[in-house]
Amino acid sequence: MxxxxxxxxxxxxxxxxxxxxxxxxxxxxxxxxxxxxxxxxxxxxxxxxxxxxxxxxxxxxxxxxxxxxxxxxxxxxxxxxxxxxxxxxxxxxxxxxxxxxxxxxxxxxxxxxxKPEPSDIAYYRRDIEESEKIYFMGWRDNEKLKEKVSPENLYKTRMLLDYGAYLICKRKNISSRWTPDKSLAQSFYLPD
Structure with missing residues (x-):
């Protein structure tokens, strides 16, 4: 129904x-x-x-x-x-x-x-990589490091942050960074 x-x-x-x-x-x-x-x-x-x-x-x-x-x-x-x-x-x-x-x-x-914090959503979404790391800590440019963003990191970005951030990260090879330490948390912002 x-x-x-x-x-x-x-x-x-x-x-x-x-x-x-x-x-x-x-x-x-x-x-x-x-x-x-x-x-x-x-x-x-x-x-x-x-x-x-x-x-x-x-x-x-x-x-x-x-x-x-x-x-x-x-x-x-x-x-x-x-x-x-x-x-x-x-x-x-x-x-x-x-x-x-x-x-x-x-x-x-x-x-x-x-507006929910990523940690608010992470409490329920335990199907993400490094599920103990629930505080957003910024971005990592994988191009500079000659690495590739993982599908698991993209999924976490999409689930906890924002669909737009997910699309930017996928297109520009950027990873979201996370920590279990609340004192290191940063306010969410879209990557450049």
């Missing part, structure tokens, strides 16, 4: 006005707090729902017209359990209701302070 996220359209319009490509906000359902990440730099757009207390996340593609598929596949059962809902054949949990409630609570305006 599909659902049109009308609330996301309003948030996206405000994000565009303010030049924000990625946004983070909270959502609570059945007393469970979710971190929500909206990636408007990808095609299709993506929504990521994360629950730190359960080390759980899932992603949903946002197609043209802000339409999502409410079917979560193999994540359905885990989400139901995290929400504390028992299986009831007479009244089964429907993700359509979950996403409808989410749609009603999407903020209409974007706050510059709610």
């Amino acid at each position: 599909t659902l049109k996220l009308t609330g996301l359209r309003e948030l996206y319009a405000d994000m565009r006005t303010k030049g924000i490509k990625r946004y983070k906000f909270g959502f609570t359902y059945n007393s469970v707090s979710f971190d929500i990440f909206f990636f408007a730099d990808e095609t299709p757009f993506k929504l990521m729902f994360g629950v730190k207390a359960h080390n759980f996340y899932f992603e949903v593609s946002v197609d043209k017209g802000f339409v999502i598929d409410t079917n979560l596949g193999d994540k359905y059962t885990q989400l139901r359990k995290i929400l504390g809902l028992q299986y009831d054949p007479d009244n089964p949990f429907k993700t359509f209701y979950f996403f409808s409630e989410f749609n009603n609570r999407i903020p209409k305006h974007a706050d510059d302070k709610n």
Whole structure:
């Protein structure tokens, strides 16, 4: 079943006005707090729902017209359990209701302070190289070193930073640099 996220359209319009490509906000359902990440730099757009207390996340593609598929596949059962809902054949949990409630609570305006840090996203994305290195530390020009950017580094750049940065790095043979030490972190900027 599909659902049109009308609330996301309003948030996206405000994000565009303010030049924000990625946004983070909270959502609570059945007393469970979710971190929500909206990636408007990808095609299709993506929504990521994360629950730190359960080390759980899932992603949903946002197609043209802000339409999502409410079917979560193999994540359905885990989400139901995290929400504390028992299986009831007479009244089964429907993700359509979950996403409808989410749609009603999407903020209409974007706050510059709610741009996610790479480390916020990395908490949930453990499928990246050197997953303990979650703080952005700048760029490395592989041309000068006569080396080649790795596919794994490009993937990490795309997942944690920005799709535009990924494209620049791929085209110019640049690697993103990372550290586990928060004190060495730099603010994200696009490579030259």
